[in-house]
Amino acid sequence: MNSPKLLALRLLLSLLHCPFCLLVTVSSSKPQVEVHEHTDAVLTCEFRTEKDQNPRIEWKKKGKSVTFVYFNHKLAGSYAGRAKIEGATLTIHSVTQKDSGEYRCEVTAGEDHVNLGEATVTLSVLVPPHVPSCEVPNSVFVGSGLDLLCRDKLSVPPATYRWYKDNKALATTAGTPYSIDTSKGTLTLQSVSKTDEGMYRCESFNSVGAPKSCVAQQLHVIEYPWNLAIFISGTAALVTLLFFCCLCVCVCRRRGCCRKDQKTKSTKSFNPPPPPPPPIHSLKHYKQTHSFMI
Template sequence: MNTVKILVLPLLVTLLLSSVCLSVTVSSSKPRVEVHEHTDAVLACEFKTEKDQNPRIEWKKKGKGVTFVYFNHKFTGSYAGRAKIEGATLTIHSVTQKDSGEYRCEVTASEDHVTLGEATVNLDVLVPPHVPACEVPSSVFVGSGLELLCKDKLSVPPATYRWYKDNKALTASADTPYHVDTNKGTLEFKSVSKTDAGMYRCESSNSVGAPKSCVAQQLKVIEYPLNMTILIAGGAGFLVLILLCCVCVCVCRRRGCCKKDKKTKSTKSYNPPPPPPPPPARNLKHYKQTQSFMV
């Protein structure tokens, strides 16, 4: 019995101390909020304090860094003039996609045993589909590959796509000559035929608003003209001829057929240089003997 009392007594003391040392508590009844663009977003924040009846309330938004939304009893930045606070609950009017993100409600009770409490609320601003940007070429040759592009960068959640030809929805299957990617918005043909010509348009849609479509564009499928075919065939033949010449030259060099004979004399005749001119003769006077002298 004494042992039981010894074990129970510390537990009672702990409970009494914990009840005395209550701290500020902060929570949110709706930690994730989804609202349509240009409507009001209510970010709920509830708190309880131990003693402090006038705690300090702050709201911050987490992005690349942490920025203040509500600080020192006033709103900052783009929130000034379009937000209000009741208790600790924050309301943002006419939200846009830029307002999406993670918000943190912080309550500081300086008189409580634990002075700081916080709660996080994630805001997602939903954007209905916008008119997608469609890329459809005006013409394409028979037998060539083709990819039509469609993209709506503004809708949230991301849009899915559907392609139409002559106002009829295209549904890909194993038998169809094309492939449709509903998430990327591409319509791909591996080899275009004459029957693929027509008016093409793309439609984007999501769960927020009505689908939006781009203006239909005409796709013409044309055959290669005869002169173009001849030109392509001639160019291909010319390339084959050049390739064969290169192969022949390489084979000839490997076999030594193209090496020059070093012993072959030059066909040009060799003319030796002319001899140097003789030195100029001295200007000597010739004397004629007229008499002989005898001793």
């Protein structure tokens, strides 16, 4: 594949050897083509040669790698059944978003002094808005922050977004408690109140087709009940108390407070018990075997 620098060098050398020769020239009357999805795209390519009346024509598409569209007088790959060549102009039927990209028309005239010329055509396939995906939670507590999301990844050019509450378009002003990012489709409620409850839906639109909207979804705003608040505060207080007690025990053990008590208790527990009194029969025997005279 010839680079532009190599082509320019070959052109300069040919002009030096034959300054009055005609050169192969390739151009496009419409280098930027925009068409709607599922319509025909015409990529024009005009050429002029010096001598060769039957030059070789090729179309290639540039991407991560270069692929052939028209090669050796045949349409290649997926273009075989849905494209045609008239002269050097390429027509692609029923284009989709996958057909968007940069195409190159190359004309090779073997009998000419400068035998290669090329022209580039960029194809953009426009896609109307699709039904966006909307993320609206079923319920939220009063005072919470909340983001409502809306996405349409298929439209070309990229869609912009509009939010509705109870079928009324939301507009941001200096005093509104919410904000809308029209390019990302995000509706942000800084601190939810009871007045924010309602039916929410999002609409995506661009310059290609009619706007599309998702199905409206209900947002419920829940207030904290008093018994729940008391339960939460009581639980927090109990956890704090237990933590404080554990901390005190740990500090006491590190300072050795608990060890002294354990030594004292262990010392007392090991004192031997007093000896038991002698048996009664031993006392009787003692009295019988001894006598005292007065």
